[in-house]
Amino acid sequence: MRPFFSLTSLVIVTLALGAAPRLWNFALAALNDPKWLPALAADSPVHFEPAAEGCATIVGLMLPEAIRSVENAHGRPFARAPIVGVYGSYDNYAKANGTGDPRIAAVALSGRVVLSPTLCGAESARLAPVLTHELSHAHFFGWRGLWAERPPSWFVEGLAVMISGGAGAEEMSEEEARARIRDGHVLVMSEQGVWRDFSSIAFAEERGDNFARFDLVYRQRLAFRQAAMFVAWLKAQDQAGFAELLRGLEEGKGFASAFAAAFRADLPTLSRNYLATIGG
Known part of the structure; x- marks a missing residue:
């Protein structure tokens, strides 16, 4: 070939x-x-x-x-x-x-x-x-150049899960994902970070009911579902800003600067606002 x-x-x-x-x-x-x-x-x-x-x-x-x-x-x-x-x-x-x-x-x-x-x-x-x-x-x-800075995996995967109606997060409901957030098992959603494999997916805190007992499939589905929920929340908050973010990223802009320009706020602030709606 x-x-x-x-x-x-x-x-x-x-x-x-x-x-x-x-x-x-x-x-x-x-x-x-x-x-x-x-x-x-x-x-x-x-x-x-x-x-x-x-x-x-x-x-x-x-x-x-x-x-x-x-x-x-x-x-x-x-x-x-x-x-x-x-x-x-x-x-x-x-x-x-x-x-x-x-x-x-x-x-x-x-x-x-x-x-x-x-x-x-x-x-x-x-x-x-x-x-x-x-x-x-x-x-x-x-749309992105080969050498453009890669956006964080949580955003790329969350976007794809949202658009596809849940592919990659099957058998992980939003209700269960919210419950895990309230338990303290919150997906790390930072301005950088590429998941090389599912074992590299990071959660901010792993406490309470011994989160380590869950296998990689569970952690992957939980990560994909939590990411999709946050991406959908961002879009619902400001559809024009979300479209601006997508265009900026697809044109190769860095995630932090594209995010701040699109939403007039930084990622840590909006992620805290989002988690507060859930109780995490």
């Missing part, structure tokens, strides 16, 4: 392999671009492994509405039309998703959305919302 990065970029990545296994996965994804898989039609952005053709057909039917939802929420079209790869093989999916992990349901990477075989089988009920969630990521980062 042909790479979707330049040969020079691939050589630079390859030279770094010994020190950075994460870059190896990124390079492997470059060599396994879903764009070179068969497409549903000559002009279709949906590409698939032959074993997943039926699922790809369903994705093709879902895609226009998912794109409309994302573009409406973000306030403008995609910078580049997204490519969606639908996989029948977990091994090939792991090679294409940039993480090397076949257990992740879907990933957005370099304008591509790659979907795991599980979304064509055991987790097919999640297909539409997960597709929308990942398209939100593809849209957001499609």
Whole structure:
């Protein structure tokens, strides 16, 4: 398969392999671009492994509405039309998703959305919302330069969860998330911070009922739900300011400055105001 990065970029990545296994996965994804898989039609952005053709057909039917939802929420079209790869093989999916992990349901990477075989089988009920969630990521980062400061993960994930109607936070209700906030288990929502994996998600205080007993899936869903709730609150408080924030971030501005310019207040102040509405 042909790479979707330049040969020079691939050589630079390859030279770094010994020190950075994460870059190896990124390079492997470059060599396994879903764009070179068969497409549903000559002009279709949906590409698939032959074993997943039926699922790809369903994705093709879902895609226009998912794109409309994302573009409406973000306030403008995609910078580049997204490519969606639908996989029948977990091994090939792991090679294409940039993480090397076949257990992740879907990933957005370099304008591509790659979907795991599980979304064509055991987790097919999640297909539409997960597709929308990942398209939100593809849209957001499609407008940003490669070297732009990355916004905090809580905002990026919270936005995608909100737009997709809860994908990524399934089985975690807002009621339970509020109860955890009142217990003191509050997601850290700072101006910087990228979650390298779910174990790196930080909560401000872990007390009371021994929060450490919960597994990573629970913590991830709680984090995604709390993030989505705060993002939705910000939007409800000032829709024009929220749109200004999105545009600033998508144009590569730093999060702290874009946030302050959009809302005329800093993040710590508004996060305290939000938590006070819950009792956290």
